[in-house]
Amino acid sequence: MTWLGQRIERRGRVSSTNDEAGLLARAGAPHGTVVVADEQTAGRGRYGRVWHSPPDDGLYLSVVLRPGLSPERAPPITLAGGLGVADAVNNLGVTASLKWPNDVMAGGRKLAGVLTEMNTRGQELEHVILGIGINANASDLPPEIASLATSLRLELGREVDRDALLAELLPAVEGWLDAFFAGGVTAIADAWSERAQLRGGRVRADAEDGSVTGEPVGLDDEGALVVEDDDGRRHRVVSGDVAVI
Numbered sequence: 354m355t356w357l358g359q360r361i362e363r364r365g366r367v368s369s370t371n372d373e374a375g376l377l378a379r380a381g382a383p384h385g386t387v388v389v390a391d392e393q394t395a396g397r398g399r400y401g402r403v404w405h406s407p408p409d410d411g412l413y414l415s416v417v418l419r420p421g422l423s424p425e426r427a428p429p430i431t432l433a434g435g436l437g438v439a440d441a442v443n444n445l446g447v448t449a450s451l452k453w454p455n456d457v458m459a460g461g462r463k464l465a466g467v468l469t470e471m472n473t474r475g476q477e478l479e480h481v482i483l484g485i486g487i488n489a490n491a492s493d494l495p496p497e498i499a500s501l502a503t504s505l506r507l508e509l510g511r512e513v514d515r516d517a518l519l520a521e522l523l524p525a526v527e528g529w530l531d532a533f534f535a536g537g538v539t540a541i542a543d544a545w546s547e548r549a550q551l552r553g554g555r556v557r558a559d560a561e562d563g564s565v566t567g568e569p570v571g572l573d574d575e576g577a578l579v580v581e582d583d584d585g586r587r588h589r590v591v592s593g594d595v596a597v598i
């Protein structure tokens with residue numbers, strides 16, 4: 354069954370599609386409702402970072418989710434969203450890789466990001482907003498991100514049709530969300546680790562028990578990144594940025 358994108362709300366300029374989707378969710382919009390905009394004036398990423406969202410350059414969308422999960426089980430939705438993005442851009446001919454927890458990379462540069470925001474009431478999860486931004490047709494990236502970011506157009510050497518990209522994206526994201534909702538992190542961990550090219554890499558991150566440098570070896574069943582240090586000890590990374598070294 355197709356549930357993601359049964360209802361698609363199109364907008365011109367918005368502050369953030371996550372805000373628009375949040376408003377729709379609070380007004381009762383069903384699971385799978387999508388908001389897609391041409392431009393965001395206050396697009397945001399993790400930790401309130403700015404997500405550069407000029408008109409018509411990127412694909413900016415958010416999905417209303419009403420998963421039957423407790424709030425502490427919801428964060429891996431980000432991982433499932435990233436898998437969907439990676440599959441969709443792969444289908445367009447760009448080899449994408451994943452970087453924990455929410456980055457989609459191409460050629461070592463950031464191509465897309467996922468921002469998951471939760472709304473809770475007491476211990477209950479009311480809804481989750483899954484926001485996705487893909488650098489689609491940008492050719493002039495702002496100087497502050499030019500060395501760190503890329504776009505589909507820069508990777509492919511041609512413009513992409515954002516509606517065709519959306520049509521690739523929605524079923525891919527739906528498939529990984531279904532897998533996660535049905536089987537938890539276990540159901541997506543192998544695919545995620547493969548696309549993140551974890552084994553053999555080296556990262557530095559803030560683990561729960563302090564700063565760690567070592568090899569990322571996989572995801573645990575809560576979606577934490579497990580990093581093995583040089584003494585073979587394993588550490589869980591549950592927040593912050595992971596630096597590839």
Ligand code: BTN
Pocket residue numbers: 368369370371393395396397398399402404412413414415455456465466467468484485486487
């Ligand atoms: C990140 O890399 O930290 C996440 C970036 C997420 C950007 C998307 S664009 C659509 C949606 N609306 C937002 O304001 N953010 C997300």
